[in-house]
Amino acid sequence: MLNYYFLITNLKKIRRMGYLASISKPHFKPMWAWIATLICGISSAQAAPDEVLIPAPPSLSASSYLLVDPHSGKVIVEYQADQRLPPASLTKMMTSYLVEHELARGNLKLTDKVRISEKAWRAPGSRMFVREGTFVELNDLLKGIIIQSGNDASIAVAEHLAGSESSFADLMNQHANLLGMNDTHFVNSTGLPAENHYSSARDLSILAQHIILDYPEHYKVYSEKYFTYNDIRQANRNKLLWRDSSVDGLKTGHTEEAGFGLVASAKKGDMRLISVVMGTKSEEARAQESQKLLTYGFRYFDTRQLYQKYEVLNENRVWGGATEQVKLGLGEHLYVTIPRGQEENLSASLSISEVIKAPIQPGDELGKVIISLNDEVITEKPLIALNAVEEGGFVKKVWDNLVLFFLGIVSS
Template identity: 60%
Template sequence: MKKLLATLSIVFGLVSTPVSAAPSLIPTPPQLSASSYILMDAYTGDVLVSHNADEALPPASLTKLMTAYIIEYELARGNLSFSDQVSVSEKAWRMEGSRMFIREGTRVSLEDLMRGIIIQSGNDASVAAAEYVAGSESAFADLMNQHAQLLGMKNSHFVNATGFPAEGHYSSAHDLAKLSRATILQFPENYKMYAEKEFKYNNIKQPNRNKLLWRDKTVDGLKTGHTEEAGYCLAASAVRNGTRLITVVMGTKSDQARATESQKLLDYGFRYYETRKLYSRGQVVNNAKVWGGSQSNVKVGFAEDVLVTIPRQQGDSLPATLDMTKEITAPIAVGDILGKVIVGTDGNILLEQPVVALEAVEEGGFFKRMFDKIRLFFAKLF
């Protein structure tokens, strides 16, 4: 690789002023009264605060985040529809704990079941949906574990769709944050359900147990959980001024405590950090030389928006360098990786992002290829 630019941010308009010389002053994160917790930037996946975040713990009804995720996954692929009518089994009807009060032998729309899972935390709704998707709750649990593996949830194993206490049923704050992030980014339309404050079914109106939905207008999800073993848990997300954060707090002592402790993390994160967009999808950052091609140059840029999480006191600019492949030869396909951008300093690299071909370049004719080979030979000599 070859370093082409030492001040990419100035050349390509990432920012227009030098990096502030003042250091970033960020206080120690709050210490929460919880067994485990994490604060994550939803857009970048960066972890800002964590405590025992990879410890495997009983997740209680935070399990239903995975139950809902799988339903959303199948909806997105056209395998399910919200209008599907789901038969309620005796097992679903007999479920104890939090319920949406569906009746055995009746048929309930999948959309109502989703609200029952997300808003009312219904164990009966979760089992009915699991049986509909996979044929049985145990088969659905297998599906949950497959999705967990795909999402990189390394400290999770699911035995049921509800979070009802069971041997070998566990997850971690970090894993549940990853799952929450996937839900938010992959299914933004369905995510709106997580902000609904109440749901009425069978003439019974029940409120969402997430107290932050009433206390903080920037909060729009996600899910509560509680068992004697797990304590009081909460996965929450909020968005302020273009920055979205996710918190997962596990093992607090009360409904009030899980909301209060989660609010502490959110307020800390929004006060001291921000998500900044550095480059846009398709933005050209270089017009690179191509050897042996039908054209002499190729536009190089980004396949997706490039975002970074930084302290708010970082200053108005970020140093960036562009490393390009020394010899780029045709043919080139759209999306071929041709180098990378490194944002930050040697002692504090914030991210490395591939730069790709934004256009295809076919091989040139015989004489063009031979001519470029000769030119490249002499270029290497000197």
């Protein structure tokens, strides 16, 4: 059932935080009117929606594309986003992600020396130009993968981490499964054409999100425009790094089979967007089509953080517990992406279990936070216990059960 107490007592707090303008002072009702509205299960301020004009999203000359906000998870534009396509060098995002993952676990160091095998040295296509039999610092190889799209660097890293490229591909697929990349299968670390090697725009956006959010200390490499190794200076193939100062990554890809692809990310203010474009006809086309998506997203949409992770949103009665209150909040930050100009039409409510009984452990799900825009639910997040509540003594439990009985509340 809805927790009316939360909605009534937290109006001032929400207004002060400036998150939900729909219940700002001009829209306040008398208390009796709020209670009547809440009994009907409605938590908005009944403000008439403003007329906000949003054009249709751009149509791109690409096989597949997607635009998403990684914080809210809101997909703003998509076309054939789950189609399985050859990713070409976009594959290397997973290669670099696994390096970053192992660095974070302490299994690798950027100063580690990696031996270059004959297979890595002979790698076709884009190269970092490492030499067979030499030892190259992992930091240089990581830059060679991300900035120069080096197939030789990718193979060298794969062999260093897993012993062979085929074993590394198996590791790539395990991580893809853990990340929820359901339309992806890797055969190699480079993206060179291979049977049964594919991914999708949606899956690549998921991977990009994890690269950005999981290991931010390494993300700055994706924005570097040049890298020099063996006195050979090569430029990052992501043209948007030169054209749009808000763009700070991620990766390009190209083969005859795949066409030209680009996974790009940009940040303006507190809002970040990730665009994925696959199967365009040229290097210039992938940059232009990606720019269309990013421009559309930033111009017509806005992302707001409504609540912070572990912020106390409510304190609720606990029955049969050593203490009588449990603090409720979210296990993650809560963001929403909405059309610009619609902030005043946001509203929030809590749905909480009618009877909460001890014992309770932190993280136990006890309800949900519901965010609506113009009375339409746009997101729901689990409401969890932020503290433990142990069971009370025998007398406490008997007494609370009697109280529940006389109140006519059925407990489980």
